[in-house]
Structures are given as C-alpha cells and as structure tokens.
Amino acid sequence: MAKATDLRAKTDDQLKDSLLELKKEQFNLRFQKASGQLENTARVTAIRREIAVIKTILGERARASAA
Numbered sequence: 001m002a003k004a005t006d007l008r009a010k011t012d013d014q015l016k017d018s019l020l021e022l023k024k025e026q027f028n029l030r031f032q033k034a035s036g037q038l039e040n041t042a043r044v045t046a047i048r049r050e051i052a053v054i055k056t057i058l059g060e061r062a063r064a065s066a067a
Contacts, residue, residue: 001046004053020052
C-alpha cells in the first residue's frame with residue numbers, strides 16, 4: 001500500500017489513473033471471492049483503504065482550489 005505522502009506527490013491525473021486501476025482490481029477480487037478463488041483476503045481491505053486515501057487527497061485538493 002502506498003503511503004499518503006507518496007500519493008500527495010502525484011498529480012491529479014496520476015491519482016485518477018491509480019484510482020481506476022485499484023477499482024478494476026477491486027472488481028476482480030470481488031469476482032474471485034464470489035467464485036471461491038480468493039486466496040489473499042487481506043488484499044480486499046488494503047485496496048479499499050488505498051481507494052479511500054486517494055479519494056480523500058483528491059477531495060482535499062478540490063476543496064483547496066475552490067476556496
């Protein structure tokens with residue numbers, strides 16, 4: 001999982017690309033879980049948290065630019 005300080009160094013476009021990749025991985029993990037093929041269950045939680053961190057950073061930037 002990437003640290004928030006590393007993510008803050010990225011541009012908005014890079015963060016959006018990372019977010020898209022994470023959402024695709026989350027989708028694939030959900031399918032693996034439903035079919036009983038998921039081995040690393042901790043990865044689901046890690047993906048959710050990383051998505052949340054990226055969304056938080058993007059939201060902070062949006063509020064800072066609006067103010």
